[in-house]
Amino acid sequence: ALTIGIVGLPNVGKSTLFNALTRAGVLAANYPFATIEPNIGVVSLPDPRLQTLAEIFGSERVVPATVSFVDIAGIVRGASEGEGMGNQFLANIREADAICQVVRAFVDEDVHHVAGRVDPADDLETINTELVLADLQTVERAIPRLEKEVRGKKTDPAVLTAAQKAYEVLAEGTTLFAAQDRLVKDGVDPQALRELQLMTSKPFIYVVNTDEAGLADEGLRARMRELVAPAEAIFLDAKLESELVDLDPEDAAEMLASTGQDEAGLDQLARVGFQTLGLQTYLTAGPKEARAWTIRAGWTAPQAAGVIHTDFERGFIKAEVVSFDDLVEAGSIAAARSAGKARVEGKDYVMADGDVVEFRFNV
Ligand code: GDP
Secondary structure, eight states, X not given: OOEEEEEOOTTSSHHHHHHHHHHHHHHHSXXXXXXXSTTEEEEEOOOTHHHHHHHHHTOSEEEOOEEEEEEOOOOOTTGGGXXXXXXXXXXXXXXXXXXXXXXXXXXXXXXXXXXXSOOHHHHHHHHHHHHHHHHHHHHHHHHHHHHHHHHTTOSOHHHHHHHHHHHHHXXXXXXXXXXXXXXXXXXXXXXXXXXXXXXGGSOEEEEEEXXXXXXXXXXXXXXXXXXXXXXXXXXXXXXXXXXXXXXXXXXXXXXXXXXXOSSOHXXXXXXXXXXXXXXXXXXXXXXXXXXXXXXXXXXXXXXXXXXXXXXXXXXXXXXXXXXXXXXXXXXXXXXXXXXXXXXXXXXXXXXXXXXXXXXXXXX
């Protein structure tokens, strides 16, 4: 499964956030593997459509899609030079598919800040600089090797071009993710760039860990949003989130509302994380369960069927597809069929988000 690595300076609230994520996952679904790896937290992707499907089909339970987070401890200034747990840290980030960076905006005299003052923009700069420096070293080492390989016709020249353009961006102190549009304009092939396995070309998400005052601070939101674009910023109070996961849904909703929020920070994080990873879901429903299945955008019906069982992909015959909205409007699958809203799709069909599907297959 794809994972999102959580990084940040010490004492910004990473463990508090990760703890809340892990407990939310364990409480929300019976995913035994959630507790096997202590540094992996598996959380449900909130999806109100599942409840609706369960009502239409009389399903016994709902099974949401999930998003996995990895707690990557240990970044400090100098990590790119092997300070702290530098090397292990960098290895862990390389394995993650996206990076969630936590910065601190909460004020608490009792919680020491490594830089001596609370400044989320400065936190962000420090971490991004470490990641940029580490990538810069990687590219600097790669370029002479790639030049040789291109001369020997062992490597596609597009990879060398990607490395050279990446070097220019990194040398300015910019992450490759923030410069993605510019790289594309400069003719860099995204696939060639991926082959270089640079950390800052992974998608980023920023979590601004703040307090009640910060949550209501529109100026802070606007400043941080501008700073992190094109990445998304999520504003939450990690301490509050860790309390919310212990409450029953009504009490949690009430407590959230009292802080002026309409969606829990963890739910926002799961949703944005899922999108950032380039994932989408399709739905199945029956008397047993209403369920969301995770696929990549652009997958065909047989590929999607393969997520349920590899035999379904091999033996794929066809799929009966109704869009969620059409199904809800019709009120039942039978009504959707007689209204002509149930389509029969073949092996070239590209799945759309919210397709409610029944696969036919040979085994
Ligand atoms: P980490 O080093 O980034 O993992 O940070 P921790 O999660 O261990 O948090 C460091 C300290 O800050 C702990 O004492 C937390 O209780 C506290 N803390 C974390 N998030 C918040 C928050 O949103 N508000 C306040 N006031 N304290 C927090």
